[in-house]
Amino acid sequence: MTARPPTVRERRLAGELRRLRESTTALNLEEAAEGLGWSKTKLSRIENAIRKVTAAEVQQMLALYSVTGPRLDALVRFSRTTRQRGWWDVYENSLPTDYATYMGLEAESEWLNSYTMGLVHGLMQTEDYTHHVARSILMRFSPASEVERRVAARMARQRAWTERADPTRLWTILDETALQRVIGGPEVMRAQCRRIIELTEQPNVMFQIMPLAAGGHPGVVGSFAILGFPERFTPNVVYVENMTSALYVEDEREVHTYALAFEQMAAMALSPEESVAMLERLARQ
Known part of the structure; x- marks a missing residue:
């Protein structure tokens, strides 16, 4: 975890993970955190791009949300590029x-x-x-x-x-x-x-x-x-x-x-x- 501002890609990934929880499951934040074996605070910080999420954690979240196939592969690949910073930074x-x-x-x-x-x-x-x-x-x-x-x-x-x-x-x-x-x-x-x-x-x-x-x-x-x-x-x-x-x-x-x-x-x-x-x-x- 770091105090630096999140990159745009980290914001985009965090927003998509939040949308997937809300749209593909009936889980609220607390229920999803329990299913992942995490604290509610950890999941909230990931969904708000406050905490960096690893590719392994993305895979774990997507498995809980029943996301499979090309969409899962694309999101995991994207999660490995989120630290990239651009000219605007x-x-x-x-x-x-x-x-x-x-x-x-x-x-x-x-x-x-x-x-x-x-x-x-x-x-x-x-x-x-x-x-x-x-x-x-x-x-x-x-x-x-x-x-x-x-x-x-x-x-x-x-x-x-x-x-x-x-x-x-x-x-x-x-x-x-x-x-x-x-x-x-x-x-x-x-x-x-x-x-x-x-x-x-x-x-x-x-x-x-x-x-x-x-x-x-x-x-x-x-x-x-x-x-x-x-x-x-x-x-x-x-x-x-x-x-x-x-x-x-x-x-x-x-x-x-x-x-x-x-x-x-x-x-x-x-x-x-x-x-x-x-x-x-x-x-x-």
Whole structure:
């Protein structure tokens, strides 16, 4: 056991082990611990990624939960890689925990579907735009060094995405209001529009604009992102962020609701071609 923060992979494994206990058995935490011959505290710490779990312990848990075959083999193999740390761990002590965790999840995702209401998606922001956003979010109460750390983290996040051999597939729907909100001045916004246009030329990027004329839609309640992972056993996760914290939605039915909402919004939004045309008009203004 160690005091260091858990890696993103340890969090993902812990969450999956908890879901398997809850979905494949009728065992509560105490009953499962008894069946494993462990203390309730030990099992709770494993399910919350506070205690490292070994491959042998994962096998023991999966046997109790009647998990067999390829899923068992995949989870045991995955458990042997959970100590791996990524580029985002450099920022774990200088950024909010929720944001650092999200960067790790995003970096390991296979695909990402997002709706952003107030701001351009972080993977698409220019450095100037990011700088003005970070300064606004921190409300001038933090030193300039904190702003620069946020900007550096976002730029590193973008490089990690674009330089990957098989980068995350990004499908983002941007609310038109984010383009009407002038952040940093007209030239910053024009450069931001040009940057998005450049990214839409990449085969792994799908970009749409939700026009004001579309009226009401499921996303009016706020921004969200759905992340999918390459491992078949790992369920999709929804990330919802607010000013001071973040919510991770992992319940299968709730994630499915967000997925249906995204599909509906994609049908209501401008087509990719119409969206780029709007960006080109804005870039010329």
